[in-house]
Amino acid sequence: MKVVVLGAGVVGIATAWHLADQGHEVTVIDRRMGPGLETSFANGGQISPSHAEPWANPATLKSLPGWLLREDAPLVFRWRADADLWRFGLRFLANCTRAAARRNTERAWRLARYSLDGMKAIRAAEGFAYDEASRGILHVFEDPKGFDAAGRHAAELDRTLGIPHQVMSPAECVAHEPALAPVQTRLAGGVLSPIDEQGDARLFTANLAERVAAKGGRLLYGRSVEALETGGDRVTAVRLDMGTRIEADAVVAAMGSFTPLLLRR
Known part of the structure; x- marks a missing residue:
């Protein structure tokens, strides 16, 4: 063709x-x-199939009112007369239910894994360098409540969808990334996505x-x-x-x- x-x-x-x-x-x-x-x-x-969860989810919906007027919010909304933007916004809100978020996460996870397999096929066939690293992506937390919530959520994704995560102690975080040693005493812990890559x-x-x-x-x-x-x-x-x-x-x-x-x- x-x-x-x-x-x-x-x-x-x-x-x-x-x-x-x-x-x-x-x-x-x-x-x-x-x-x-x-x-x-x-x-x-980032090559991050483990981060397949969409922004449209119940947690975002709960936080959205406090974000709308903040310029430093994780999601910034620009108020303007744009029909496409408003249509997108309504569809976004409709997908913030627990059922929709799970369905969309599962679909995105399957696509992301397929994409990662395609990357591996290219790497095996061509073998060129692109500053790649395959050590996963580590999220660290100073707040114990935030760490506990992230750990529970990671365990749920692993259990229900097979998305692998590892909940790590501060010492384990430093062992994985020695550059964190100076701040180890401030850490509550971390969550590692082991199959994720960088390049x-x-x-x-x-x-x-x-x-x-x-x-x-x-x-x-x-x-x-x-x-x-x-x-x-x-x-x-x-x-x-x-x-x-x-x-x-x-x-x-x-x-x-x-x-x-x-x-x-």
Whole structure:
């Protein structure tokens, strides 16, 4: 198949790699002059399937009234006349029930594990470095009540969904991360997500883009998508700036927050 991937971030380039590895004819398009130069450029670098729980959950709903007027809140709401924002807000609130949060966590967990397996497949096949580390992600707590609540919640996720966590004493936290030694006496404990990883998303994306090209993929940088052409129930071509038109059997939109803006046209 001729597949066009829109977006050369970590998701788009990883998608292109898997497609090229399966023998498809792949073209990647990005408006920047190289891969991984927008969302993938300087993000947190976490590969964290254990953190699959959505923000829309009962705990968030309970805290939301106190957050609405705070600029330093975990979730900041900007009051403005934006129909899309208000529709999203209503859907968000509707998903803050216990049943919806559990359902969404389970779905996100399955997808996150699938994504992690895909990462491992790339790493095994290509073997390049991207400042990776596979020591898990450790959350530490100074407040005993917060630590107890986090420990109970971690145990529930482990028991009900199989999401692995380890509740650790202050000494165990320091053994896992020696840099915490100066503050050990202030710690109540920690919760470790052992299967989580870290890495440089931009470096990973840049290295993987080279492998996509080596597999025969075409990388078009500095080009903007103007429109999608459709026929029947599928996209048949992508129209770029400067009058370029690329026919496709399938199109993958991996443009982050710009994806819905394009698909609505």
